Amino acid sequence: MKRVFRAATLVQVAHARNVLITAGIQCELRNQYLAGAMGELPMMETWPQLFVDDEDEQSALRALARAATAPVGHPWICEDCGEQLEAQFTSCWRCGASKQ
Numbered sequence: 001m002k003r004v005f006r007a008a009t010l011v012q013v014a015h016a017r018n019v020l021i022t023a024g025i026q027c028e029l030r031n032q033y034l035a036g037a038m039g040e041l042p043m044m045e046t047w048p049q050l051f052v053d054d055e056d057e058q059s060a061l062r063a064l065a066r067a068a069t070a071p072v073g074h075p076w077i078c079e080d081c082g083e084q085l086e087a088q089f090t091s092c093w094r095c096g097a098s099k100q
């Protein structure tokens with residue numbers, strides 16, 4: 001497993017997790033409940049973190065980079081297959097239809 005993301009707040013990590021799930025990448029959220037254990041560990045090690053399989057590391061990092069630079073927008077629904085898609089996608093990952 002490779003760590004691809006970590007942040008001080010669970011909200012940020014949950015968003016990154018959604019990005020990966022939307023991109024079809026399996027990920028594992030760690031440290032979700034460890035915030036109360038600070039003190040013993042270096043602080044950043046207690047932050048919520050996302051891990052992916054080794055072979056998914058590059059695609060996960062690309063998906064996160066794309067999401068970070070995407071213009072702010074709203075999720076949209078594919079008119080062809082009904083899939084819900086994040087704002088950064090301009091076409092449906094499931095069926096390939098373009099955003100209307």
Ligand SMILES: [Zn+2]
Nearest residue numbers: 078081092095
């Ligand atoms: Zn679609």
